[in-house]
Each structure stands twice: as C-alpha cells, then as structure tokens.
Amino acid sequence: MEYGHQMIRLRASAVTEGAPGYGVIAVRAMIRLSMFGATSMGELATALSVSPARATQIVDALERAGHIDRQRSESDRRVWQIRLKSGPTVEVLEQEFHRPMAALRAAWEDVPPGCRETVLAFIQKLVAEMRTREDE
Numbered sequence: 001m002e003y004g005h006q007m008i009r010l011r012a013s014a015v016t017e018g019a020p021g022y023g024v025i026a027v028r029a030m031i032r033l034s035m036f037g038a039t040s041m042g043e044l045a046t047a048l049s050v051s052p053a054r055a056t057q058i059v060d061a062l063e064r065a066g067h068i069d070r071q072r073s074e075s076d077r078r079v080w081q082i083r084l085k086s087g088p089t090v091e092v093l094e095q096e097f098h099r100p101m102a103a104l105r106a107a108w109e110d111v112p113p114g115c116r117e118t119v120l121a122f123i124q125k126l127v128a129e130m131r132t133r134e135d136e
Contacts, residue, residue: 025050026058027097030067033084034093038071040079 025048032047033039039047045055059082062068066085073079084090111119 026062029055029058029062030084030093031097033068033082034090034097038081038083040073040081044082 028048029044032044041055041059042052044059045052048055048058050058059068059070063070068082068084070080070082073081108116
C-alpha cells in the first residue's frame with residue numbers, strides 16, 4: 001500500500017508544483033475544475049468537503065502557483081468564479097487522471113450489467129481491506 005501512497009504523492013506534487021503543502025486536496029480541486037469548468041468558491045468547498053476558509057487557502061496557493069485564476073461571475077458580481085488555467089497543469093491532469101479514468105470507464109462498460117453489482121461489492125470490500133491495513 002505504501003507504494004500506492006508514494007505514487008499519489010508523486011503525482012500530486014507534479015500537479016501542485018508551486019503550491020506546497022496542499023497535495024491531494026489541491027489535486028482534487030484541479031480535477032474538479034478540469035471536469036466541470038469554472039465554479040464558485042462555495043461550490044468548490046462543498047465538493048471538496050472542506051470549510052470555505054480552507055477552500056480559500058487552497059485556491060490562494062494554487063493561484064500564486066499560476067494554476068488557476070479567479071474572475072467575477074457575470075451573473076452575480078459578488079461571486080468569484082474559479083477557473084483552471086490551460087497549460088502544463090492541464091496536460092498533467094490529462095495524463096495522470098483523465099486518461100486512466102477513461103480506461104476504467106471503458107473497462108466498466110465491458111462488465112455485463114448483471115455482474116456489475118457483484119464487481120462493485122468486490123471493489124468496495126477490497127478498498128475497505130486496504131484502508132484497514134493502511135491504519136495498521
């Protein structure tokens with residue numbers, strides 16, 4: 001399991017270069033932005049399950065690192081929209097997240113509908129066991 005954590009940290013550091021100390025949660029923020037486009041700070045905090053203050057800290061660090069920018073919402077000038085900038089960060093997200101996820105989605109489509117519930121139950125048990133061992 002430690003190898004998996006090292007890979008996550010390595011990939012997180014590749015994406016969050018320039019925003020030290022934010023690791024996986026910053027990657028989650030950028031993945032969300034890359035998947036769903038611009039979002040408000042409140043929506044981002046909710047999606048990440050963090051407080052608005054914590055989301056602001058993450059966004060501040062990612063903005064300083066040049067990964068994202070903020071723009072006023074056109075429909076409500078009180079709201080800031082957070083956007084992922086194009087460039088190397090987007091390329092890393094594509095390589096490290098979107099392509100592997102597309103492969104997983106394609107593999108899932110190959111599972112016959114009648115077997116999906118069993119496969120999903122197996123995966124859930126596997127993840128639970130891995131988490132248990134992680135805590136040891």
